[in-house]
Amino acid sequence: MELALLDWIQLHLRCGFLDWLMPFVSGLSNHGEIWILFAAVLLLLRRQRAYGLSAACALTLDLIACNLVLKPLIGRVRPFTFRPDLSLLVPPPGDASFPSGHTAAAFAVVFALKAAGSSLWRPALALAAVTAFSRLYLYVHWPTDVLGGILLGAAVGWAGAKLAEALLKTPKKD
Numbered sequence: 001m002e003l004a005l006l007d008w009i010q011l012h013l014r015c016g017f018l019d020w021l022m023p024f025v026s027g028l029s030n031h032g033e034i035w036i037l038f039a040a041v042l043l044l045l046r047r048q049r050a051y052g053l054s055a056a057c058a059l060t061l062d063l064i065a066c067n068l069v070l071k072p073l074i075g076r077v078r079p080f081t082f083r084p085d086l087s088l089l090v091p092p093p094g095d096a097s098f099p100s101g102h103t104a105a106a107f108a109v110v111f112a113l114k115a116a117g118s119s120l121w122r123p124a125l126a127l128a129a130v131t132a133f134s135r136l137y138l139y140v141h142w143p144t145d146v147l148g149g150i151l152l153g154a155a156v157g158w159a160g161a162k163l164a165e166a167l168l169k170t171p172k173k174d
């Protein structure tokens with residue numbers, strides 16, 4: 001069923017504009033770059049620092065959970081391996097498929113911002129949603145990989161916000 005959905009996307013939605021846009025959007029998050037940059041900018045802005053710390057904590061938890069624990073543990077094969085005739089628009093990723101790291105990082109920031117009380121979660125959600133879809137469009141993740149990334153992102157995003165809150169409440173020693 002998952003291959004059928006990916007094939008439907010290829011058959012009905014693939015076009016020149018999206019063939020350009022989806023690799024670009026996906027590339028923004030190849031190693032979490034856009035989300036790391038976003039967290040760093042927030043950390044530099046005094047009034048946004050708590051939100052930046054929440055996002056940074058969430059991204060750190062995501063890195064550990066997704067890339068160091070789940071991907072190696074589960075080791076799921078990517079969908080493009082079942083369609084060798086498909087011309088990929090991006091270089092084939094070399095790691096395991098589940099969960100989608102791009103999606104998990106994006107939604108980690110969204111949920112961290114939401115849990116921390118920032119209204120910035122709304123524009124972050126727009127980019128996160130397009131990023132998640134790009135992984136399906138590019139045929140590099142199964143739909144359940146993306147769903148798993150969203151759920152993991154929600155969990156580590158919430159945990160990152162709570163961790164940041166605890167860190168900010170920790171009394172400083174003189």
